[in-house]
Amino acid sequence: EKPFELDFNVSIPIETVEDKIIISPFCNYTMTENPLKQLVRNYPIDLIYGESHTFRTTIAKPVGYTLFTKPEDVVINNDNVKITYAVNMQNKDEIIITGVYELKKDVYASSEYLEIKSYFNRIVNKFNEKLVFIKDAVKI
Numbered sequence: 001e002k003p004f005e006l007d008f009n010v011s012i013p014i015e016t017v018e019d020k021i022i023i024s025p026f027c028n029y030t031m032t033e034n035p036l037k038q039l040v041r042n043y044p045i046d047l048i049y050g051e052s053h054t055f056r057t058t059i060a061k062p063v064g065y066t067l068f069t070k071p072e073d074v075v076i077n078n079d080n081v082k083i084t085y086a087v088n089m090q091n092k093d094e095i096i097i098t099g100v101y102e103l104k105k106d107v108y109a110s111s112e113y114l115e116i117k118s119y120f121n122r123i124v125n126k127f128n129e130k131l132v133f134i135k136d137a138v139k140i
Contacts, residue, residue, distance in 0.1 A: 010027055012027060014062075019134060020133065020134050021062055021132070022131070022133075023130060023132075024130050025131060026055045026097075026128075027057075028128075029055070030123075030128060031124055031127065032124065034120040036113070036120055040113065041110050044108060044110055045110075045112070046106070047105070048106065050102070051102070052101070052102040056098045059094070062133055064136050065133035067095065068132045070095075070131050071085065071087060071130075073087065074126055076119070080112065080119070081101065082100065083119065085126050085127070086098050086099075087131075101123050
């Protein structure tokens with residue numbers, strides 16, 4: 001009856017391209033591909049039970065770098081799903097990213113298949129977007 005929670009700290013090698021640092025906020029622990037593969041579906045989507053997933057990460061801004069690009073915030077809340085994604089600057093050195101998705105029904109009708117499939121695509125794409133930091137200009 002209680003939610004399953006996993007809380008951990010991680011230090012991982014960072015991805016760099018020229019003078020940029022690229023960070024995957026949720027360390028690839030989110031869904032990486034859409035589980036709905038068919039083009040059409042003639043029978044209901046039975047999830048057995050509704051599900052909700054919450055991801056939250058705090059990233060320390062790399063010293064000597066500035067946040068260059070970040071994912072846009074998203075809020076979707078309807079009868080079928082709730083998807084929220086927010087990037088907040090806690091202070092000048094810390095970025096907090098929160099992503100939540102909730103599938104509100106146990107069973108979705110076959111007529112809702114393409115809509116639910118598109119929500120899964122949004123979840124996969126949004127929750128796997130990266131932050132890009134760029135090296136600060138050297139002051140002379």
